[in-house]
Amino acid sequence: xxxxxxxxxxPEGPFGAVLSASLEALAREAPAASGALARALQGLFVTLVxxxxxxxxxxxxxxxxxxxxxxxAVLARTSREAILGLIEGRDxxxxxxxxxxLALRGAVAQLSTAHDALMMYLHGVLRSPSQPAIxxxxxxxxxxxxx
Numbered sequence: 001x002x003x004x005x006x007x008x009x010x011p012e013g014p015f016g017a018v019l020s021a022s023l024e025a026l027a028r029e030a031p032a033a034s035g036a037l038a039r040a041l042q043g044l045f046v047t048l049v050x051x052x053x054x055x056x057x058x059x060x061x062x063x064x065x066x067x068x069x070x071x072x073a074v075l076a077r078t079s080r081e082a083i084l085g086l087i088e089g090r091d092x093x094x095x096x097x098x099x100x101x102l103a104l105r106g107a108v109a110q111l112s113t114a115h116d117a118l119m120m121y122l123h124g125v126l127r128s129p130s131q132p133a134i135x136x137x138x139x140x141x142x143x144x145x146x147x
Contacts, residue, residue, distance in 0.1 A: 013053040015080070018138040020066045025130040026121070027063045033124025037064045040117040044110060045073035051080055064121070074106035074114045084139060 027034040038059035045058040047069055058067045082101040085091035096102040104111055125131045 013055075014138060014141075015048070015050040015053045016055040016066055018134060019048070019055055019057065021134050022125065022128075022131060023057070023064050023066065025134060026124045026128050029129055030124045030127040033120065033127055034063050037117055037120040037124060038062055040113070040120040042113065044113050044117070045070040046114050046117070047073040047075050049075065049077040050083065064117075074110045075104070076114075077103040077105075080138075087135065 023034075026037070038061070041057075041059040041064055043059075045056055045067065047054055047056045049055075054069060056067050056069045056073055057064055058070065058073075059065070060067060078096070078101060082091065082096055085101070086093060086096060091101065093102070097104065104114075106114065
């Protein structure tokens with residue numbers, strides 16, 4: 001792990017790398033939002049499966065980060081194209097769920113908490129100046145962290 005890095009396990013694929021970079025930027029550039037996200041997760045873990053790549057997010061301390069997969073986590077299965085459609089405004093969350101571009105699995109209370117955490121993450125992303133460049137590198141297929 002790099003010095004100063006918040007990652008507890010190295011992301012293996014492009015989505016894990018982008019999510020890890022995004023969460024690290026959030027903690028560095030918008031610490032209040034990062035803390036709100038960690039509090040919103042309140043011990044909940046969310047496993048995202050994007051085009052087959054599994055990435056789990058949790059907040060084992062004061063910041064959310066990519067963590068090893070945890071049994072019983074909320075599961076969200078989607079694709080890169082679906083995520084970009086939501087980010088770019090070509091799709092809406094209810095339609096993505098109803099039309100199976102986003103599949104969710106978990107208890108109702110867990111899904112509600114995961115939704116609240118997603119809203120905290122999005123509020124923080126808007127306050128983190130590095131986020132557009134991180135997203136652009138993922139969209140363009142370039143490495144998430146410049147080397």
